[in-house]
Amino acid sequence: MNNNKTLYFERAGMDFYSNEQTDQSDVGNFRIRTSFFDNDGVQHYVEVSNGHRPKKNNKSKDEYYLSVQHFFDVGEQLDNPNRKVCKEFDDHYLRTLDYTKENIIKLINDNLNCNFESMVVLDRFYDYHVHDGKGLYNAMEFIELNHERAKARKKAYDKTVEKYKAIFNRKYPAISIKEMSDTYMILDNHQGKDLLEKLNLVSRYEKIQIDY
Known part of the structure; x- marks a missing residue:
């Protein structure tokens, strides 16, 4: 059982740099990724970003929706390097989800046997890199949160x-x-x-x- 209630992400994209962006999302970065263990000790890799929902009803700006790039069981992927094992989500469904921490946590909890209650997107100064450069994935449980x-x-x-x-x-x-x-x-x-x-x-x- 994974008793860690906080989900930690690496910032993989550019940080938000305008009030318009922070007004739309509390994530703070355009692309984030992490690796973690679920309640049964299975390691997963997740990478998400913001998609752009077209303007509607005379709104002055596009809206951000939750876009999923990678969502897979690490062990299964390592055992099948020549096969795509990423979970597929219906794009029309994802477009209904705003790019927010709440929706990211819910997507992970609902699909990966987890019960996270909050999430934090770490800045570069924590030196957390999901990819270890050798084809493996560094799990967030081993981050030194100094x-x-x-x-x-x-x-x-x-x-x-x-x-x-x-x-x-x-x-x-x-x-x-x-x-x-x-x-x-x-x-x-x-x-x-x-x-x-x-x-x-x-x-x-x-x-x-x-x-x-």
């Missing part, structure tokens, strides 16, 4: 990004995370070699300390 570390990582990252906004005079500098540990992060600066040289930046990588 909230203080995640908060400290985000604070250090945001501070560095603000610095590069000023240096490059750009609202969205292209900075990604190359590596994370308990005490430091290595950031990757994607501004281009010519611009880095022009601004006397000797490396595209910067190591920043994490204090918590």
Whole structure:
């Protein structure tokens, strides 16, 4: 029996960036994924995103509906790598479901022998990656939920990004995370070699300390 009542997801897409988006959904990201064990100890993989429901009744914007990309038994898929084992949902039914946490939880509980009560979409600073790079799936039950570390990582990252906004005079500098540990992060600066040289930046990588 899985006694974990909270379902944790990895952010696999872009975070919502406007009030219009957050008004439509409480998920916070356009594409999310997770792997977890059901009440019988069977591991599953689920990936969902927002679909666009056409405007109706003179509404000013499209609405988000719940779109399912992957929904399968991990063991069955690994045993049958050349066969699609993903559960199929009727698209007309999914279009009736808003892209919300409540509907995602209900879809999983109703179809996968689970009894989750809430869900959280973790940001990148928790360093949860469902895909392990070797064809296997990291279950959410083994996430190290170190909230203080995640908060400290985000604070250090945001501070560095603000610095590069000023240096490059750009609202969205292209900075990604190359590596994370308990005490430091290595950031990757994607501004281009010519611009880095022009601004006397000797490396595209910067190591920043994490204090918590």
